[in-house]
Amino acid sequence: MTTRSPAARDLAAFAALLADETRAAFCLALLDGRAWTAGELARHARVAPSTASEHLGRLVAGGLLAEERQGRHRYVRLVDARAARLVEGLLAHAVPEAAAAPPRTLREAGARGAMARGRTCYDHLAGRLGTAIADAMTARGLLEREAGFALSGSGLRWFAGLGVELAAGGRRPLARGCLDWTERRPHLAGVAGAALCRHALDSGWCVRIGTERAVKVTAEGERALGELLGIAPAALR
Structure with a gap:
């Protein structure tokens, strides 16, 4: 049995972050350089807030997005340039x-x-x-x-x-x-x-x-x- 390298596993996992149309739509919207709320992104991608929250959680955990909170509002942005x-x-x-x-x-x-x-x-x-x-x-x-x-x-x-x-x-x-x-x-x-x-x-x-x-x-x-x-x-x- 061939042992696959950890790097290959990690690359596949990272690539999977964008292998979904909703998550890709979020990342494209955030290319405007601004922070968006989860609700704004949900409306932009035409998905339910609960669906948006699930996808945003994956993108934050995967290191593509960063999360900021101001009061009751949750904002996300691309993590860096x-x-x-x-x-x-x-x-x-x-x-x-x-x-x-x-x-x-x-x-x-x-x-x-x-x-x-x-x-x-x-x-x-x-x-x-x-x-x-x-x-x-x-x-x-x-x-x-x-x-x-x-x-x-x-x-x-x-x-x-x-x-x-x-x-x-x-x-x-x-x-x-x-x-x-x-x-x-x-x-x-x-x-x-x-x-x-x-x-x-x-x-x-x-x-x-x-x-x-x-x-x-x-x-x-x-x-x-x-x-x-x-x-x-x-x-x-």
Whole structure:
């Protein structure tokens, strides 16, 4: 009888966490970087609260989600950026065939279009918005991509000019390329990507729309990104 390795057993158990459509829907919703209540996730996935609670318990116990309590409310979020990167990476492998299928309803078509134009990928910007920003930063010498993503000296000064502090440290890289599952090209992640996303939302350059991760660039955002990075408004719509 062949003895299987503990690593194989552990990998299979971890993979099983996402081998359920309800749990996968929870993790995709939490890629917006926010904490959700169990009730919100239940409504999002269209399951009973008791079912949601059972699935959330498995995800927390398995290390994908973290739980926070405030008074009577229970919130959950992805445990860290590494967990978000794992979910997004799996999505990049899983989605191409599904994305090629025509949308079944006008609502689905609208949601898919909004997500492709701009969205959050956990705590950084993705979609055409995210790749347009990464491309513009590269063209202006703010971002170097010869051997992975790295901010240049000009890039560090650019962030400082925005008043954005890049709190480097820990295991998270200052800049990292993240493969965009709709554009099939990388956008900016890491500490810099997260800081830029926060700044864009706090400054009103982008606003969240709908219940998914989609974001929309505002008129103020179009002006700012045009002045700062030379991005044409048409590329953001």
